[in-house]
Each structure stands twice: as structure tokens, then as C-alpha cells.
Amino acid sequence: xxxxxxxxxxxxxxxxxxxxxxxxxxxxxxxxxxxxxxxxxxxxxxxxxxxxxxxxxxxxxxxxxxxxxxxxxxxxxxxxxxxxxxxxxxxxxxxxxxxxxxxxxxxxxxxxxxxxxxxxxxxxxxxxxxxxxxxxxxxxxxxxxxxxxxxxxxxxxxxxxxxxxxxxxxxxxxxxxxxxxxxxxxxxxxxxxxxxxxxxxxxxxxxxxxxxxxxxxxxxxxxxxxxxxxxxxxxxxxxxxxxxxxxxxxxxxxxxxxxxxxxxxxxxxxxxxxxxxxxxxxxxxxxxxxxxxxxxxxxxxxxxxxxxxxxx
Amino acid sequence: xxxxxxxxxxxxxxxxxxxxxxxxxxxxxxxxxxxxxxxxxxxxxxxxxxxxxxxxxxxxxxxxxxxxxxxxxxxxxxxxxxxxxxxxxxxxxxxxxxxxxxxxxxxxxxxxxxxxxxxxxxxxxxxxxxxxxxxxxxxxxxxxxxxxxxxxxxxxxxxxxxxxxxxxxxxxxxxxxxxxxxxxxxxxxxxxxxxxxxxxxxxxxxxxxxxxxxxxxxxxxxxxxxxxxxxxxxxxxxxxxxxxxxxxxxxxxxxxxxxxxxxxxxxxxxxxxxxxxxxxxxxxxxxxxxxxxxxxxxxxxxxxxxxxxxxxxxxxx
Numbered sequence: 001x002x003x004x005x006x007x008x009x010x011x012x013x014x015x016x017x018x019x020x021x022x023x024x025x026x027x028x029x030x031x032x033x034x035x036x037x038x039x040x041x042x043x044x045x046x047x048x049x050x051x052x053x054x055x056x057x058x059x060x061x062x063x064x065x066x067x068x069x070x071x072x073x074x075x076x077x078x079x080x081x082x083x084x085x086x087x088x089x090x091x092x093x094x095x096x097x098x099x100x101x102x103x104x105x106x107x108x109x110x111x112x113x114x115x116x117x118x119x120x121x122x123x124x125x126x127x128x129x130x131x132x133x134x135x136x137x138x139x140x141x142x143x144x145x146x147x148x149x150x151x152x153x154x155x156x157x158x159x160x161x162x163x164x165x166x167x168x169x170x171x172x173x174x175x176x177x178x179x180x181x182x183x184x185x186x187x188x189x190x191x192x193x194x195x196x197x198x199x200x201x202x203x204x205x206x207x208x209x210x211x212x213x214x215x216x217x218x219x220x221x222x223x224x225x226x227x228x229x230x231x232x233x234x235x236x237x238x239x240x241x242x243x244x245x246x247x248x249x250x251x252x253x254x255x256x257x258x259x260x261x262x263x264x265x266x267x268x269x270x271x272x273x274x275x276x277x278x279x280x281x282x283x284x285x286x287x288x289x290x291x292x293x294x295x296x297x298x299x300x301x302x303x304x305x306x307x308x309x310x311x312x
Numbered sequence: 313x314x315x316x317x318x319x320x321x322x323x324x325x326x327x328x329x330x331x332x333x334x335x336x337x338x339x340x341x342x343x344x345x346x347x348x349x350x351x352x353x354x355x356x357x358x359x360x361x362x363x364x365x366x367x368x369x370x371x372x373x374x375x376x377x378x379x380x381x382x383x384x385x386x387x388x389x390x391x392x393x394x395x396x397x398x399x400x401x402x403x404x405x406x407x408x409x410x411x412x413x414x415x416x417x418x419x420x421x422x423x424x425x426x427x428x429x430x431x432x433x434x435x436x437x438x439x440x441x442x443x444x445x446x447x448x449x450x451x452x453x454x455x456x457x458x459x460x461x462x463x464x465x466x467x468x469x470x471x472x473x474x475x476x477x478x479x480x481x482x483x484x485x486x487x488x489x490x491x492x493x494x495x496x497x498x499x500x501x502x503x504x505x506x507x508x509x510x511x512x513x514x515x516x517x518x519x520x521x522x523x524x525x526x527x528x529x530x531x532x533x534x535x536x537x538x539x540x541x542x543x544x545x546x547x548x549x550x551x552x553x554x555x556x557x558x559x560x561x562x563x564x565x566x567x568x569x570x571x572x573x574x575x576x577x578x579x580x581x582x583x584x585x586x587x588x589x590x591x592x593x594x595x596x597x598x599x600x601x602x603x604x605x606x607x608x609x610x611x612x613x614x615x616x617x618x619x620x621x622x623x624x625x626x627x628x629x
Contacts, residue, residue, distance in 0.1 A: 012478070080509045083532040088511070091481035094566035095573070098367040100558060106362050107553045114345075114354045116469070116492065116550030123467075130467040 012088035016053060020082040023047035027075055037076030044071030204293045210286075218270030218277050221289050222246065225263050228292040243267040259288035344434040347397040347425075347548060348584050349373050349577035354550040355434045357395070357577060360561060363552075369565070370574035375586040378412040384576060390419030390535070391570020396450065397544050398426040399439035400581035404446045407581070412450075417534025421568035424450050427544035428502075429516070429526035430472060431463055431495035435544060451531060451540045453510065454503040463495035470496075472543065473555070474514040474527055482513055482530070482563045489514055489528075490555040491543035501525035502542055514541075514560075537568060 027041040043051035054067045067073055073081075107115060113122060204224045212220055226246050230238040240246045243264040250260055266285035269277040277285075345353025349361040349371065364371050372384050374394070385392045394412070416422045426447050427435035435443075444455040474489040502525065504510055515527035526542040545551045547561050565575060580586065593599060 012480070077509060080532040084509065084511045084530070087530075087537075088478075088480050091567065094563070095569040095571055096367045096369050096566055098363060098369075098562040098566065102366045103359070103363045103552070103558050106359050106366070107549070110352060110359060110549055114352055114356070114549045115553065116354060118468075126465070127467045130465045133464065 215270040222267035262288040388572040391573035401583035416536040419535035430543035
């Protein structure tokens, strides 16, 4: 028998459906009541027209080859084919009416996101999600193994190197800034701080000093000594309030401290004593003060232990 | 001044963050919405559900296993339609599919939308692993090129197009059907086991490109039908208004329904909770066993653990 291929439009016709119906009825009658439909029937023998239509190859649009090489098929296949052809060639009327206008209004009542319209926020979120990817713990097999190997060498490696370089740059910049700040502070302090000018104390007129009355002489002597000590950096203020302040604030070696004590003692007696300082006390103070008053500006403290600061 | 400005800006950012977290996302704006009949988001079927109701077509939501189909369609046992979308949040292995096959063979229609060749947002992760098996279990067709993992997320959704494979009443007025994917999908195809016949209704416009052979097929099963679409999104809220998707949905459902038949959405497979049934709870033997155990514990406590008299107070020194 010559078999020919047919198109699906050729097959899905009412005529073919009626041929199939007759064929199925005859096949069922020939094999008897087989409930599962697995019994094979030879169409080339029982239904040659149907076998001719089904042809040598699979029908376009239909999956699978219906007929075997020997031109047979099962009862179930024949029944399925009949139902497919009937449904296409002799459709039953549709149930109900579904209005497209109604659907349009339903879709319009939905949220724009549900309609598939992408807002700017959604677009941004989608873009971000596509960029960073998604965590999927179910990724298995080759893809995951490949990732395990390649990612450290690829992107993650670059990312970690960039992170490391950034951290190193950060640390370096912090160190540089700290050093710069420390240096700048030191320089600016130096610039801001006026160079300590040593004000030369006026030379003391010892003759005029000796001509003063005892009380005033003691005080004047102490003021002159204080001015010299301030000039040499031994005391902070050139105008101490009390004689004890001069003695207490002066940073002097012990011999000089004893001499200063004699001067401050006479000045104290002169300032606060009921009686004026005695001539011997004044003479002692005068001797003691001579180590400062007889010289110009002394060197700064600390004095050398050799006592070279007393007089130059 | 600078510090105050900074503080104000940070406070505003904190407020915006709080607002965003609390009120930012509406149900429709969520990332992934499941394909259920009541879901109003992009992946849901609420538009189709409402459309069917407006056409006076009865709808049901299946929340329990397939044994409930018998009771749901007891008034009209044939000419009903069940819409199943794969992958589900639960696998079909946990549900008994034999009652489903019996129900279909009796003269009902099973519409299976499988996210095999498209990738809506909700179809991801571990659910995809069972997709191939679920398709085979429901339709008898074999999924070729099943995804083993979730594809890369796309900044812009990808639209794929199906065209009619033949002239068929189900495709009257249908020139194209579109599906929307949120992720990349490898080429996929559906294979037919020997001895089964299937009629291709739709096929991809890129048929054969890279081995692609996706589309929609109709298979007879007993007195019923199984329709398999290898994409899950064509009837979802966001795709129903695209191309001729609505027309195809209308033809498919109206052509499969008998007068008095209902359309059932398998929402239970997508994780929709079963409605609360007090009678079922009261007849559950586990409840009675739990109550008995509690009463036994209470009895044991009463009999041996409680002190029936207050202990004597120690005398104060």
C-alpha cells in the first residue's frame, strides 16, 4: 500500500473524524471488550483509508508517530486520535461569554505593578537585584563547583585586593596626616610664640640704693634682685607681691637660695616689721644682693653646679 | 552648623527608612507573588478569577489535596476545569495524584502551566528541582532541559512569544500569546513518550532556535483532557492583558467547560492555607490523643505532685 504524508489541516476534518469513528468501532468489535485499550489493531487491514491518511511520518502539529512500521496502533491511541480530531473538526459550542471590555476594566483596577508596569523604584530595585545577583542555596553541580574555583581567582580576588589597597591607603593617609599635624603644630607654636626677649634690667645705681632709708632700701634691693632674677629666667614674674613669693618661686641652687633668703628677709622686715631692718641685716642683704646686682644678665636656670652663675 | 545639618539629614534618612520598611511595599509591589486565584500581585490569577466570575462561570479554590475534587464537583461531575501552576511551594509527591487522574479521566480538564520555559519571579530555588517530575506526574510528558537552578535575574523582564501551531477552535482569534520572564531561561523542550499522542496548539516563535521547542499541547486522557503549557505566566495578572493571552484563556476555559461546570484553582499547591474547619478539627484523632495526654499529666500532678497541706512555718528565733 502506498502511504503518503498529510498535513494537519488535512487530518483534522469531519470526514477524517467519521472515518476514525468507524475504524474504532470496527476495531473494538474485532478485539472484544478490552478495557485498557492496549490491544493493537492493524489499520492497514481494517481501516486502509485511515492508515493512508496517517501516512509514513508524524503528522505536523502532532507529536509522535501514530502508526507503527507494520501499520498498527493500540485501541487507546486510536481513541485518543479520534478525540483530538473530533475536538478540532467538530468543536462543541463554548460555554458563556467573557467580555474583553470587562477584562480591560479588571486589569485597569489592578495595581500598576501587578499589571507589569515598572515604576522607577521597581526598575532601580530590579537593576540592583540583577547587579548583585541572588542567593540561591540550591545551586548545585558543575556550575557551583566551577564558581567555587573561579570566583576566588576572578571577581572576589579583585574585590579583596581593592579592599586591601583601600585599607592600606587609608592607614597611610592617616599616618601622614598625623605627622603633618604634629609638625605643623610645632612650627605654628614656634611662630606664634614671640621670641622671648630678654629685657635688660636697668643697671642698679648702688649709690642711690645705699642712700635710701632702711625700710625702702631693703624693698628696693629686693625689687632690683627680682628684676635680675626674672631677667635670667629664675622667677616667672618681675613684680612679685610679697618677698616670700620671690623666695618661694625662684629656682636657685642652695648657696644662691641662702643669699636670696637674706635679701628677702630684710625686705620682709622692711615691709612688715615694727622696726626697720638693722644695719647689720641690711649690710648682709647688700652683700648677698651684690652677686646679682653687680653683674648684667645672668644665664638661664639651671645654674651649673659649679656655681658659675653667681657671677661672670 | 555643619554638624546640625548633618544630624538633620541623618534623621530624615532614618525617617525615610522607617517609612519604607513600614509602609513601603504594597501587596502588589512585593517581589514575588504566588499564582493563586486571590493574589492581586503580578504573578497572581486574581484578574482571571474576577473575569470568570463576571462571566458567571463558577470558580473554586482548592486548598486541600486532590481527593477534595470529588466533593467540589459533585453537582456536575464532568466538564470542570482545574488550573494547576508548577512549580508549587509543595511538591506533588506530598499529594495523592491518583484521585486527580481519575477525576480527569471522568471527563474533566486539567490545565497545567509549568514554568519550564519561562521564569517568573516566584518560580525559583528548590521548587524547580521537582518541576520535571511534577510535569511528568501530571501530564505524562517529559520535560527536556529542566533547569537545575535559578537563572540570573533580569533588570528588564523578557517577553517570549508563542504563535498558533495549527488552525484549531481553541485558537480562534489568537495570533500570539506572550509570556514574561524575570530570569534567564536555558533552551527547553517537551518530549513525548512513545505510545502517546499530543496535539501542539501553540509553539514558540523561536521554534528550533537553540533546541527550543516550547509551547502548549493538548492530550486526551480518558474522557477528559490535559492541556500543558510550558510557560507559567501567560494567564497571570501581568501577562493576561498582553497580546491575545486573554482570548486564548477564554477559548481554553469556555471550550473545556460544560454547562454548570466550574473552574478550580489549585491554590493549595501554591501554599494557600486550608480553610479552618471546626468539625474536621474535632474529629481529628490527634486532638483527642493530645487532650488525653494532657489530662493524664494533670491527674498525675494532682495525685502525686501537689502538696495538700501547707508546710509548717519554721519558728522564729
